[in-house]
Amino acid sequence: MILQCDNIWFAHDTRPALEDVSARLHPGQFSVILGPNGAGKSTLLNCLAGLLEPRSGSVQLDGDAILALSDAARAKLLGLLPQGAQTHWAITAHALVALGRYPHRKGLGLSAEDHSAIDAALTATGTTSFSDRLVTELSGGERARVLMARVLAGQPQWILADEPLANLDPGYQIDMLHLLRDQARSGKGVVAVLHDLHHAVRFADQVILLHRGNVFAQGSVADVLTSSNLAAVYGIDAKLFSDEEGAIQLLIKGKTAP
Numbered sequence: 001m002i003l004q005c006d007n008i009w010f011a012h013d014t015r016p017a018l019e020d021v022s023a024r025l026h027p028g029q030f031s032v033i034l035g036p037n038g039a040g041k042s043t044l045l046n047c048l049a050g051l052l053e054p055r056s057g058s059v060q061l062d063g064d065a066i067l068a069l070s071d072a073a074r075a076k077l078l079g080l081l082p083q084g085a086q087t088h089w090a091i092t093a094h095a096l097v098a099l100g101r102y103p104h105r106k107g108l109g110l111s112a113e114d115h116s117a118i119d120a121a122l123t124a125t126g127t128t129s130f131s132d133r134l135v136t137e138l139s140g141g142e143r144a145r146v147l148m149a150r151v152l153a154g155q156p157q158w159i160l161a162d163e164p165l166a167n168l169d170p171g172y173q174i175d176m177l178h179l180l181r182d183q184a185r186s187g188k189g190v191v192a193v194l195h196d197l198h199h200a201v202r203f204a205d206q207v208i209l210l211h212r213g214n215v216f217a218q219g220s221v222a223d224v225l226t227s228s229n230l231a232a233v234y235g236i237d238a239k240l241f242s243d244e245e246g247a248i249q250l251l252i253k254g255k256t257a258p
């Protein structure tokens with residue numbers, strides 16, 4: 001079930017945010033969208049999720065136009081963690097995660113299947129211990145994990161996450177990256193917008209590097225995060241190297257000379 005966009009153009013106002021963007025995303029892969037502030041990462045993710053309608057071009061899931069799917073069908077297939085997701089209601093974390101089951105609900109109550117999906121999502125995100133607390137009273141990082149649990153509870157085929165590491169401390173960032181990669185290894189498609197290039201180098205199977213609304217490069221970490229691409233897109237002096245264990249790492253030395 002490939003998720004792809006072909007030649008999409010999108011503008012929030014008069015200035016184009018995406019210009020002729022094409023990408024092909026595969027289930028079983030952890031794909032990472034990178035690029036500087038304002039490059040169009042969130043816009044692209046929201047177009048892939050069917051939340052924004054491109055002015056031209058198409059977004060397709062397994063050959064079907066994403067915008068032609070009913071909201072319910074789309075919600076079952078795609079789980080979106082929006083950027084800076086907020087929780088406005090004083091409900092418990094468990095109740096918030098249970099909302100992720102909404103596309104699957106048949107009656108009023110939660111089925112055994114719903115309960116097991118919710119419990120699995122709470123366990124995967126390490127949020128079981130505070131599932132009875134109000135989300136409005138959780139720390140930013142605790143809330144971020146509960147919001148991811150809501151996405152997981154929906155058991156979507158695709159997980160689209162916009163800055164899923166925001167508010168998480170370094171340990172929980174690594175946990176979240178492992179969780180997303182494990183979801184991909186289990187056969188789901190995972191697409192995340194990240195800012196930290198080191199995390200992308202370590203975890204991404206595929207990278208889409210955006211620059212000013214265009215795909216500057218896409219492919220493997222080694223092919224995309226070259227010193228010249230990083231200098232051109234971010235204005236940084238950086239290079240990939242193999243550490244003593246043979247893992248690829250990124251060394252960022254600073255900004256490039258003006």
Ligand SMILES: Nc1ncnc2c1ncn2[C@@H]1O[C@H](COP(=O)(O)OP(=O)(O)OP(=O)(O)O)[C@@H](O)[C@H]1O
Nearest residue numbers: 012013016017035036037038039040041042043044
């Ligand atoms: N609601 C909006 N109205 C008008 N312009 C917008 C809106 N949302 C985004 N833009 C513009 O569209 C372009 C792409 O924004 P987008 O949020 O996709 O970037 P991004 O790469 O996700 O940035 P960041 O890393 O800062 O989150 C930017 O120029 C931005 O100013």
